Amino acid sequence: MRQKRLTIIIVLFLSLSGCAWWSAKETRLSDPAALYRKGYDDYQRGRYEKAVESFQRLKEEYPLSDLAIRAEMGVADAHFSMEEYGSAESDYETFVNLHPANENLPYAMYQIGMCHYLQILGIDRDQTETMSTLKEFEKLMTRFPTSRFSFLAEKKVKECKNRLAEHEFYIGKLYFRMKRYKAALRRFEHLTNDYANVGLDYKVKFYLEETRKKLAQGEKKIGAK
Secondary structure (H helix, E strand, C coil): CHHHHHHHHHHHHHHHHHHHHHHHHHHHHHCHHHHHHHHHHHHHCCCHHHHHHHHHHHHHHCCCCHHHHHHHHHHHHHHHHCCCHHHHHHHHHHHHHHCCCCCCHHHHHHHHHHHHHCCCCCCCCCCHHHHHHHHHHHHHHHHCCCCHHHHHHHHHHHHHHHHHHHHHHHHHHHHHHCCCHHHHHHHHHHHHHHCCCCCCHHHHHHHHHHHHHHHHHHHHHHHHC
16 A cells, blocks of 8 residues: 555656646746747757747737847748748848838848849849849938948949849840841840940940941841842
């Protein structure tokens, strides 16, 4: 009988201590600061999905906590690091719209631009992402001209303009080789008017002159007939 009572006491103690341990764990994870630390630690260790879970829980359970705003940025950064640029862009845009006076606004706007920048294709492909990058970075530079993120964006703006010019030049040369001189001329004139001083001036001038010569020769042939 004594042995049986001892066994019951031991089992009961283990059960109670297990409940206490679980309760303490739940208490720690229910604390907003602890949730943020866990999310931050997971993020630093590359466990981005786990980080999102902690940050999302913090946002949902403690929306009035000061850390909830940081958690919003944490979710966006985690999606960005996972190369889920569509989700990241949406997260950053939500942050910008909800917190228009937050000190991290320039960073969030810069990251929106980077979501597009990292999806830019080669000069022989569609340049929608390049144009979107340019738009977002110029928006940042206009709104926060003295921000360090605007200085970073300025370099990317120059790169985007150069890429757009290279794309136009590529298409222009393609039309030229196909003997579609009118279409080529439009491209080269567009380059002259909108993309001066990006490093293509000499090449554009050459092809522009050659294209005009070809068009003039074509007109002479038509007139001779």
